[in-house]
Amino acid sequence: MPEPFVNLTAVAAPLEMSNVDTDQILPARYLRRPRDERYATYGFHDLRFTPEGAKRDDFLLNRAPFDRAAILVAQRNFGVGSSREAAVYALLAMGVRCVVAESFGDIFFNNSLKNGLLPVRLPEAACADLRAQLLARPGADISVDLEAGTLTAPDGTVHGFAIPPFARDCLLRGLDEIGLTMTLMHEIEAFEAMRSGQTG
Amino acid sequence: MPRTLFEKIWDAHVVHRRDDGLCLLYVDRHYFHEGSFHAFNMLRARGLKVRRPDLSFGFGDHYAPTRARDTAAIADPEIRGIIQTFESNARAAGIRAFELADAQQGIVHVAGPELGLTLPGMTVVCGDSHTSSHGALGALAFGIGASEVAHVFATQTIWQSMPRQIRVTFDGALPQGASAKDMALALIAEIGTGGALGGAIEFAGAAVRALSVEGRLTLCNMAIEAGARTGMVAPDAVTQAWLAGRPFATPVDIAGLRSDDDAAFAAEVRLDAGRIGPMATWGTSPEEAVPLSARVPKPEEAPDEARRRAWRRSLEYMGLQGGERLADVKVDRVFLGSCTNARLEDLRAAASVLKGRRIAVPMLVSPGSSGVKRAAEAEGLDRIFTEAGASWEESACSLCVSMNGDSVGEGERCASTSNRNFVGRQGRGARTHLVSPASAAAAAVTGRLVSAESV
CATH class of the missing domain: 3.30.499.10 (Aconitase, domain 3)
Structure with missing residues (x-):
């Protein structure tokens, strides 16, 4: 079951990168690992660590105060590529609960919603403005209110965002879809009966 | 309606x-x-x-x-x-x-x-x-x-949720030497990796109809790299003939399984297949693709500042300056495989280039299935590969995603028939150039990024 997501006020980090693919979020060699706390070190692994295992200072998320960011603000096409849900597990293990971007990879967007990670789509200019504020005031908070569908920038600017209603309800209540779909089992069975009647 | x-x-x-x-x-x-x-x-x-x-x-x-x-x-x-x-x-x-x-x-x-x-x-x-x-x-x-x-x-x-409907039409006929992979790369270069984001692509047009089912599988495989949730081709006689006799196939009535003539698409993209030649990626996103006959672009040629920065990062990772001819870019190894390009038709295309030649750099061939492997061996393709010096191996995702122990070394350059040239995709620090099977074979023979025609 995902943790409920209602609202969040937290340190946010700007990621000046577009097309952050899920191979960068979680390199494929970690996909064989069971889901546990080690996912915190797998997240963005090759951007955060040198091949020898040393921390790379040139990666923003390695530097205070951004190393405790729970919100990331990226550019376009965050989470494109592979369907690996474990990319979401890695972000959550790192403490990230919300990613703001101009657009998201389709499957990543769905995977996030199902695991209590909020993907917020905002226009290019809004994302750029947020990143600029976060760079100018390192450690500044962003506030996200899912119920109201609003995101408040460090300077107080309020941006509205939309989450598909069903996913939003599930997030707010920490429900997963399997339980809800189970209540429709009679309709699934009726569909199967109708189809076997057609073909038989 | x-x-x-x-x-x-x-x-x-x-x-x-x-x-x-x-x-x-x-x-x-x-x-x-x-x-x-x-x-x-x-x-x-x-x-x-x-x-x-x-x-x-x-x-x-x-x-x-x-x-x-x-x-x-x-x-x-x-x-x-x-x-x-x-x-x-x-x-x-x-x-x-x-x-x-x-x-x-x-x-x-x-x-x-x-x-x-x-x-x-x-x-x-x-x-x-x-x-x-x-x-x-x-x-x-x-x-x-x-x-x-x-x-x-x-x-x-x-x-x-219902995705938006996008129709991608390839008019005309593919020139000799170009393939479904080149169509896919040309499309993604044109519309970008976000070009079909959240959409469902229907591939249409004479050049799509002319593709075998294998070619259509390659094209639809890469739809995701344009951001689409899916790609599809309306079934036709080619589809029916291809499915006949397959172990689990049952007859399907395909009448009506096509878009109505006046169906509405949220977006239409048209490409002239006649102008598509062998393609290759030069960067770390599938949209960073150009014809093999072209040069690697320079950052200052980027359409906007964001892309200029992205291109610089890509070029740096790929160990390229920008401006060099692709034909002068040397590769260290070649991978022929993956769900994109490891079907019998793909192996035949590569083998036709390799026949009677020797490879200049290591080449790994992993057939798309054990069935493809047997079929290829039955017509002697395995011997063409091994006599050229390539490794003829078993079916696996292998170097497309580097999860089974296969990987390309740090800083090594690989011409690959797979689908993603992402940073680190084929191994940490590995540099991937996506190409068609024929172009991969040409790269193996010459050790450079060239088309099969120039071999």
């Missing part, structure tokens, strides 16, 4: 429609691979069973060793363990899984269609983004995440 092919298949599978438009769709075919362990764990945690084990099929591909078929002999305990977990999960659930030593084993997006498990009009899902491939048969097919895999196992359904 006129409908697209996508909408027709969608409508035929709606179990429940919410007021907000979200639909619960019935899933006709569910494929899974070793990565399914998360989903099986979720089922166990909730005490749920697989509801319709007869509609799911498993394929061991992502971790399958390229050089062995014996699970017990795999040296890496993690890789051995994940394959054993896949096999034991499938057995416990009563699901047919094509394990390593199975004669019908293969990459799910190659072997599934080859066995006739994907049919026109079906809904098809799999916990793998390249599930879009199956749209080549006229199915509605898309990749899903682990939570959704668990949902499908438990309910045989999936919640979906």
